[in-house]
Amino acid sequence: MDLSRARWRKSTRSNGSGGACVEVADNLPGVVAVRDSKDPAGPALTFSPAAWRAFVSGVARR
Known part of the structure; x- marks a missing residue:
């Protein structure tokens, strides 16, 4: 992915x-x-926007 x-x-x-x-x-x-x-030159994880929103929402509930 670019x-x-x-x-x-x-x-x-x-x-x-x-x-x-x-x-x-x-x-x-x-x-x-x-x-x-x-x-910054190392690997990056990529998520769909929906998956990212679900992750952030889950973290915020903790």
């Missing part, structure tokens, strides 16, 4: 010292990508 046009943003829950952070790109049609901010 993520070259992804606009990555850091989680609002990330700490300022660069610790355990994830970045999300939700500007691509039909996909939401997630990566480790400490390894």
Whole structure:
């Protein structure tokens, strides 16, 4: 999957010292990508928008 046009943003829950952070790109049609901010050239997980919404909703309920 080509993520070259992804606009990555850091989680609002990330700490300022660069610790355990994830970045999300939700500007691509039909996909939401997630990566480790400490390894931006590394792998990214991709989800359908519906699957991502279900994940975020499940996390928010905890």
